[in-house]
Amino acid sequence: MSIQTQIDTKLTTLAPLMVEVVNESHMHSVPANSETHFKVTLVSERFAGLMRVKRHQLLYALLKEELEGPVHALALHLYTPVEWTARGGEIPDSPNCLGGGKSDGKH
């Protein structure tokens, strides 16, 4: 199973109204078809009343195994349905790589 599918599967536990997992590894200096850099946009009622840090920590806990293993960077954009509607459903862009610490640890 690809890492992308694995992430997708784990995120279903948050009962997302909308979820998009994008492999952004091609934007970084890693071999072709790598699964190292991901962006997740997820809309769920579960985030209501949770500060941003807590929302991210919820995802980090769910994806602990992936983050300790192959996944090097994980951009997260997490919204409640109300916030998502207010944004007009716009997904933010990720920055381009600047090449630092490319082969070793995490972002």
Next chain:
Amino acid sequence: MSTTIESIEKQIGDNPILLYMKGSPQLPQCGFSAQTVQAVMSCGERFAFVNILDNPDIRAELPKYANWPTFPQLWINGELVGGCDIVVEMYQSGELEPLIKQAAQAAATDSE
């Protein structure tokens, strides 16, 4: 000799606005650190930074201490505010600047 965790606690305690990043504000080594430092700098206050590429111990220990697996990390008044996604979102929504200004002001009052 102090442990890495003690150094981290001291850094976080001593610096009201502290950014753990890859590279320096002048020469960020990662797009996520670059975006974050840009948002923090545009708030116009002095801030401290730690280049985690030069500090492998902190790079290894801070994620566990903070319960936050990646860098950059922005800490304000001893609390983790977030990484690149959160800092940029707060900057765009206008929440970051008052938070940073308040922290800088409180620190200036303290040292008088």
